[in-house]
Structure formats: C-alpha cells, structure tokens
C-alpha cells in the first residue's frame with residue numbers, strides 16, 4: 090500500500106468541476122501528514138486538466154469517455170486503484186461519484202464513507218465526518234484497513250488550495266472499451282424559458298412544508314410584495330407544484346441572492362449545496378431541530394402559513 | 405420482465421434523532437420507508453404496465469416491521485414480497501447489500517431498482533454495493549427508464565438541469581432519483597385488505613460483509629453559527645421579519 094491519495098476528478102463541458110479542486114486541496118493537506126503524494130485521475134480526452142495542484146495528474150485520453158459513462162469510469166478507477174494501491178480514494182458525493190464510490194467499496198472490500206464533510210488525520214489514522222440523516226447528525230468514523238474510499242459533499246473545502254499548474258500525463262485506458270453494457274446516447278439540456286433564479290436578488294423558497302400546489306399562490310403573493318421570485322426544494326418540483334427551473338440545490342441551480350426566505354424547507358445537504366452562500370437566509374420551520382437553523386441567519390419555529398399571511402398584511 | 409425493487413427501512417428524520425452510545429437510539433425512533441424507494445417502486449410499476457412481467461419487492465427486515473412496507477408495495481403493484489429476517493436495526497449498507505445480493509441472485513432479475521440513496525447510507529448506498537456483489541453495472545440518479553428488446557434507455561441527472569441519456573443492456577442495477585410520474589396512491593383500505601391475505605416469503609440472512617467503519621461518535625452538528633431565533637406569535641415574528649427586511653432595504 091502506498092501513502093498516496095487518488096482524487097477522481099470530475100469535469101463538465103471540458104472543464105474541471107469545483108468539487109475536484111476542493112478535494113485536491115484537502116488531499117494535499119492529508120498527503121502532507123501521511124507523507125504521500127496526491128494523484129488526480131481525469132477520465133476523458135479534451136478536458137482542460139492542467140490546472141490542479143496535484144503532484145501528478147493522470148488523464149485517460151479516450152475521446153469516447155469524455156462524457157461520463159458509469160460502467161467505464163467505475164472499471165477504470167478500479168484498474169487504476171489496483172495498480173496504484175492508494176491509501177485514500179476521494180470522489181465527490183455527486184451524480185458521478187455516487188455511482189462509483191460504494192461500487193468500488195463493494196468490489197475491493199475497502200471501507201467507504203459517504204456524505205463526507207471533513208477528513209483529518211489522528212495518530213496517522215483517518216477520521217472522517219459524515220453528514221448523515223439529512224444533516225441532522227454527524228457521524229465520526231474511523232475506517233479500518235489499508236485503503237479508504239471517501240465520497241465528499243460538494244462545497245466542503247475551499248477550492249483555492251486545489252488550484253495549481255500540474256501538467257496532465259496521458260495514459261491509455263486500462264480497460265477494453267468495446268464490450269461495455271452502458272452506452273452514452275446524448276446530453277440532456279436544462280429546460281429553456283422561465284425566470285432565471287440565479288440572477289434574482291430575492292428569492293422566496295418553498296419546501297415540502299408548503300403542503301400542496303394550491304398553496305404555492307401564497308408564496309407567489311409574498312414574493313410579489315417583496316419583489317422576489319419563488320424558488321423551491323426538490324420535492325416541490327418532483328411533485329409538479331413548480332417547474333424544474335425553480336429548483337435550488339445539488340441537482341438544481343446554485344443561487345446567491347441578497348435574500349433567501351425559506352418556508353418549510355428542512356435544510357438537507359443537497360439543498361444547502363445550492364444556497365448556503367446567500368447573503369441573508371431566513372428560515373421558517375415548525376421543527377426547531379431542522380438543520381436549516383444551523384445555516385440560516387434568522388429563524389423562527391413557526392407555521393409558515395401563519396407567518397406568511399401575517400407578513401402579507403404588513404407589506 | 406423480472407423486476408426486483410429493494411426497500412430500505414430507515415429511521416425517520418422528521419423527528420428528533422436521539423443518540424445512544426455511538427449510534428442512533430434505534431429503539432426510540434420511528435422507522436419509515438426510504439423516500440427514494442417510493443420512486444423506484446413507481447418506476448417498477450410503470451415498466452410492468454408497459455411491458456408486463458413481475459415485480460418482486462424485497463428488503464431487510466431490520467426491526468421486524470417490514471411487512472407494512474411490503475404490503476404497501478403489493479398495493480402499489482408488486483406481485484411478490486420477500487423479507488430477509490435480520491432483526492438488526494443497525495445493519496449497515498454493506499451488510500444489507502450482501503444479504504440482498506444472496507437473495508436476489510437466484511431470482512435472475514432483468515432489472516434491480518433501488519432508491520438512489522438513503523439518509524443513513526454512511527457507508528454508501530445499497531444500489532452500487534448490490535451491483536458490485538452481483539457483478540452487474542450500476543447507474544444512479546436516474547429519472548426515467550424505458551425498456552425495449554433487452555435494452556433500457558434511461559435518463560440520468562447531473563446538476564443544474566443537465567443530464568444524459570444512456571442505453572444499458574439488461575440486466576443491471578439502477579438507483580432511482582425520481583420516477584417519470586409522482587408515486588401512485590394506495591388507499592389504506594386496499595393495503596389492509598392485502599395485509600390479510602398476502603403471503604410474504606421469509607429468508608434468513610446469508611453472506612457476510614462489513615462496512616469497515618468504526619463509529620467514534622454520532623451527534624448533532626457542532627455549528628459555528630446558529631440562526632438568531634425570532635420568538636413570539638406568528639404576528640410578532642412577521643412584524644420582526646418585515647422590520648428586518650425594511651432595515652436592510654429588502655422590502
């Protein structure tokens with residue numbers, strides 16, 4: 090086993106994604122403590138991969154893999170891991186990393202920590218903090234064995250320490266690509282039209298607590314009075330109460346408004362990914378233990394309908 | 405089509421989550437169906453409606469109350485219900501996935517559907533672990549699956565509304581984020597009726613796996629800043645909020 094850390098890079102539209110810089114920065118800190126190197130693995134040709142602060146960047150130069158292919162990526166990572174025997178393999182807890190991390194754990198028997206918020210070294214061993222139970226609890230775990238897999242929540246570490254100028258080295262694909270069962274067909278673009286919530290100064294965001302489509306009107310009224318636009322958590326969109334264009338979070342949009350007024354949103358890590366940098370966050374929630382109160386600037390344990398109605402009367 | 409849908413019975417995050425020792429105090433929390441499993445159940449039902457076949461619902465019975473979820477699955481279109489009688493409230497994903505893989509392999513499914521994640525997946529999700537143990541491809545964060553001639557055409561979501569369409573040769577394991585339609589409603593009367601006649605197959609856990617994680621501590625997050633809480637009646641809260649927004653030129 091080496092003391093090295095393998096960071097499985099994520100990219101989109103030919104550019105390295107922020108979560109990769111975040112992980113490389115964290116990996117550098119850990120590698121310094123372990124006395125190992127940081128190796129970034131970029132799968133796909135045509136990705137601009139010379140801007141990482143890794144000790145080495147390996148790029149699998151296959152044009153066919155520039156688009157994510159869960160089967161091919163998984164097997165390539167497995168092959169590279171077998172060859173390099175790293176101490177730690179880092180993935181993003183993202184749409185891509187969620188397909189790979191636990192699979193690699195099942196294949197190799199190495200422990201996997203998911204929902205990772207932080208990693209540190211104690212007496213040479215890794216201690217990992219996982220943001221479990223929708224953000225209500227943090228589990229601190231010590232992985233056993235020689236290799237550990239960590240799937241890190243986006244936004245957990247600063248990106249700066251991961252930015253550098255390491256030139257990527259091309260490597261051929263370690264696996265045959267002609268017998269894959271999974272084939273990329275085409276990219277799907279976001280639905281056009283509607284307001285762009287990422288450019289709004291004020292958002293009134295509704296969550297599952299809004300209860301039904303018929304109650305969206307109340308949020309619309311409040312938003313109108315405030316000169317804001319209505320945004321939503323994912324379940325509201327999945328239920329068809331608001332269009333996909335209004336979704337904030339991991340699989341939705343990232344927003345940074347001056348005001349983010351939240352009605353009935355619990356504050357799951359996937360929602361926080363999209364809004365935690367808003368300038369003023371106000372949360373109304375009936376659950377005084379809702380994780381959103383750890384992030385909001387102002388909060389009230391109250392019924393959203395009563396508060397919204399009362400605000401409407403005052404505005 | 406022989407579809408297997410995996411159910412995970414997990415502690416509810418709607419309430420407080422008391423901790424005992426290094427774990428959630430499983431005795432004093434409610435267990436619920438993982439919310440994404442409702443989506444995979446719906447996706448399974450939609451494929452069955454389109455192509456025919458059978459849907460088998462299966463889960464690890466961690467607290468001895470899985471029957472309720474299996475009855476719900478039967479009411480929503482599953483044909484067969486199987487539970488792995490484990491009685492192990494703290495069974496991690498690795499252990500559950502191993503038991504499930506041993507139970508599912510002989511079923512020779514065309515498709516295994518699992519919720520994309522569960523809030524207690526500290527050691528990773530069931531889906532990719534099952535795929536690894538069954539030696540099948542895995543694709544997660546899926547928002548639609550259509551099957552034709554031994555191949556599935558499916559959509560996977562990335563961020564910001566972007567996604568990709570894949571074609572995947574059967575069999576494989578999919579982690580469902582959302583079904584193309586909201587989950588159907590099963591009336592309580594129907595579930596009750598099914599509960600009276602349903603036959604649930606019971607399997608003993610077989611196979612061994614372990615997350616390899618030692619839990620040091622489980623606790624609510626220590627936060628650098630908690631929201632400044634505004635107390636009072638809804639009217640008082642509203643007045644304070646409106647004043648605050650006006651102060652800042654936001655209203």
Ligand SMILES: Cc1cc2nc3c(=O)[nH]c(=O)nc-3n(C[C@H](O)[C@H](O)[C@H](O)COP(=O)(O)OP(=O)(O)OC[C@H]3O[C@@H](n4cnc5c(N)ncnc54)[C@H](O)[C@@H]3O)c2cc1C
Pocket residue numbers: 184295296297298299321322323324325336337338339340341342352353354355356357358359360363373374375376379391392393394520521545581
């Ligand atoms: C891969 C992946 C990607 C995801 N991407 C996103 C994403 O982009 N965006 C996103 O939001 N989620 C996303 N999720 C889902 C996420 O995990 C949570 O399920 C979701 O954020 C929860 O939304 P919510 O807070 O509205 O609902 P819940 O968690 O159900 O919270 C509802 C809240 O409303 C409160 N409430 C109920 N009634 C009232 C009332 N009358 N007054 C006041 N409060 C009330 C409750 O106390 C509760 O806290 C994703 C999940 C996965 C697996």
